[in-house]
Amino acid sequence: xxxxxxxxxxxxxxxxxxxxxxxxxxxxxxxxxxxxxxxxxxxxxxxxxxxxxxxxxxxxxxxxxxxxxxxxxxxxxxxxxxxxxxxxxxxxxxxxxxxxxxxxxxxxxxxxxxxxxxxxxxxxxxxxxxxxxxxxxxxxxxxxxxxxxxxxxxxxxxxxxxxxxxxxxxxxxxxxxxxxxxxxxxxxxxxxxxxxxxxxxxxxxxxxxxxxxxxxxxxxxxxxxxxxxxxxxxxxxxxxxxxxxxxxxxxxxxxxxxxxxxxxxxxxxxxxxxxxxxxxxxxxxxxxxxxxxxxxxxxxxxxxxxxxxxxxxx
Amino acid sequence: xxxxxxxxxxxxxxxxxxxxxxxxxxxxxxxxxxxxxxxxxxxxxxxxxxxxxxxxxxxxxxxxxxxxxxxxxxxxxxxxxxxxxxxxxxxxxxxxxxxxxxxxxxxxxxxxxxxxxxxxxxxxxxxxxxxxxxxxxxxxxxxxxxxxxxxxxxxxxxxxxxxxxxxxxxxxxxxxxxxxxxxxxxxxxxxxxxxxxxxxxxxxxxxxxxxxxxxxxxxxxxxxxxxxxxxxxxxxxxxxxxxxxxxxxxxxxxxxxxxxxxxxxxxxxxxxxxxxxxxxxxxxxxxxxxxxxxxxxxxxxxxxxxxxxxxxxxxxxxxxxxxxxx
Numbered sequence: 050x051x052x053x054x055x056x057x058x059x060x061x062x063x064x065x066x067x068x069x070x071x072x073x074x075x076x077x078x079x080x081x082x083x084x085x086x087x088x089x090x091x092x093x094x095x096x097x098x099x100x101x102x103x104x105x106x107x108x109x110x111x112x113x114x115x116x117x118x119x120x121x122x123x124x125x126x127x128x129x130x131x132x133x134x135x136x137x138x139x140x141x142x143x144x145x146x147x148x149x150x151x152x153x154x155x156x157x158x159x160x161x162x163x164x165x166x167x168x169x170x171x172x173x174x175x176x177x178x179x180x181x182x183x184x185x186x187x188x189x190x191x192x193x194x195x196x197x198x199x200x201x202x203x204x205x206x207x208x209x210x211x212x213x214x215x216x217x218x219x220x221x222x223x224x225x226x227x228x229x230x231x232x233x234x235x236x237x238x239x240x241x242x243x244x245x246x247x248x249x250x251x252x253x254x255x256x257x258x259x260x261x262x263x264x265x266x267x268x269x270x271x272x273x274x275x276x277x278x279x280x281x282x283x284x285x286x287x288x289x290x291x292x293x294x295x296x297x298x299x300x301x302x303x304x305x306x307x308x309x310x311x312x313x314x315x316x317x318x319x320x321x322x323x324x325x326x327x328x329x330x331x332x333x334x335x336x337x338x339x340x341x342x343x344x345x346x347x348x349x350x351x352x353x354x355x356x357x358x359x360x361x362x363x
Numbered sequence: 364x365x366x367x368x369x370x371x372x373x374x375x376x377x378x379x380x381x382x383x384x385x386x387x388x389x390x391x392x393x394x395x396x397x398x399x400x401x402x403x404x405x406x407x408x409x410x411x412x413x414x415x416x417x418x419x420x421x422x423x424x425x426x427x428x429x430x431x432x433x434x435x436x437x438x439x440x441x442x443x444x445x446x447x448x449x450x451x452x453x454x455x456x457x458x459x460x461x462x463x464x465x466x467x468x469x470x471x472x473x474x475x476x477x478x479x480x481x482x483x484x485x486x487x488x489x490x491x492x493x494x495x496x497x498x499x500x501x502x503x504x505x506x507x508x509x510x511x512x513x514x515x516x517x518x519x520x521x522x523x524x525x526x527x528x529x530x531x532x533x534x535x536x537x538x539x540x541x542x543x544x545x546x547x548x549x550x551x552x553x554x555x556x557x558x559x560x561x562x563x564x565x566x567x568x569x570x571x572x573x574x575x576x577x578x579x580x581x582x583x584x585x586x587x588x589x590x591x592x593x594x595x596x597x598x599x600x601x602x603x604x605x606x607x608x609x610x611x612x613x614x615x616x617x618x619x620x621x622x623x624x625x626x627x628x629x630x631x632x633x634x635x636x637x638x639x640x641x642x643x644x645x646x647x648x649x650x651x652x653x654x655x656x657x658x659x660x661x662x663x664x665x666x667x668x669x670x671x672x673x674x675x676x677x678x679x680x681x682x683x684x685x686x687x688x689x
Binding site: 230295 | 408409522551552553554555556557559560578579580581582584585586604605608609618619620621622623624625632633634635636639640
């Protein structure tokens, strides 16, 4: 049994111009201790997917299971319990911390809220957490504006792991950081995973980061899953035309390899009142008539799923 | 002008900001040169002083708080720092153009994109209104936006298209020097690839020189001829693209490469640069990177670091190489 099971999950938003199908019929599994990378361009619904899974938003349709238990519609005390087992690390360490709380208060807050610990234990735990994520003791009473981006993100991580969750949704946790600091935070996340057996959903648009940290990768386009595979396999043998285009667009630091970019027509459209069929078809170099029919995710190799009707011809 | 003379030369530029009574040492003695048609990549992390250099070249640094303490910026034989403002008005937009980082804020939300491009065209050319309009349409079409959309406002465009409008505006007067400040950072990778290709094509067509400011080493590898790596307002290493990517030498450059997740490497741990960037308000002694450098010795914390030419036109500002050269 997988730790997180998502079946036919949908999250629609009503907007002025219609219904935005932000997450449209997504099925995925995340195993204990593993990392599922979710990649796609801005507006493809990857963050919405993560936020819906951890129940920050109510799903429109579908099922979410945590350890086999249906949590799609839990509320009240039960929802609090569920939230202690699933947490989130936000993208922007500049806006996700309360500017009027010190580092220590910020880290203590979830511990106190849980009502699991007495005052003394809370203090002790908070100190342990600061050690664990590598924040110096002298910064105990510092406010977020006194910290740089890397340290702020460490505070966010300390808060996320405070109640020993099973699952953390990491929403672009390093994209606001400089490369030298980004590497420190990525190493920290991987150490924590090893020590506590955490499962991550790692949402990002940075493909080299996801290649580095994820065990499995799901590629999203306009609310739908187009391909999912073990990380190595996806990079070695991308099958969906969108995945191919996406991978070919990464500028390589190897100067002997000039970019061999797959040409895409036009730009990403929107998932507002989408037509049935493949949403990538208008930009796809291989599109045919059959693409206007609804697509299904099919297993083409062990654990490698692709949603494309022309897969045999490409 | 012959092929081998430098079109742009920045010599020993020093820029400081004053903030809350403290002096921020943003740019500390930077020298750069650029030939016609060349692209120079300026690489560095947040706060390294990359954007300050570009703004100093255009002379659009707000004073106060910014102050150019010393240096020369020579463009085509003219020292821009000595040029009067009325000359700068003619140079900006025509001879030097800048592509700003954030297309969402670089455009005027109350003007149609056509009017915004036409404003630059009319300012720098003696065109009739009809000619200016026609030129505007051509610019839009060159960046792949149909002319009918010239009457639309910025909010009606997607991020990638807005950035193309910004590029059309920057290129409208065939600038000889293009300053591109993180032109693709706000864009998704597939759009980034399109925009980079477009900038490259247009640059070749117009034979412009370009300074590309970025923190993305991949973008540099794919677009630049020369590279300068900046840390805390100083150039740590500079040379041709081949020098920097095949033979990176300065410990900071090596640190940057070590911090990058590699696409073809399965090792699960990255080797980050330890510590945090230097506080720019502190007085300088020795190498700004010394505190984070794993190879630092006592000598690194004092004196002026030598700029060693390790091979032709490949410079490394590190004491380690000076020793080896002796």
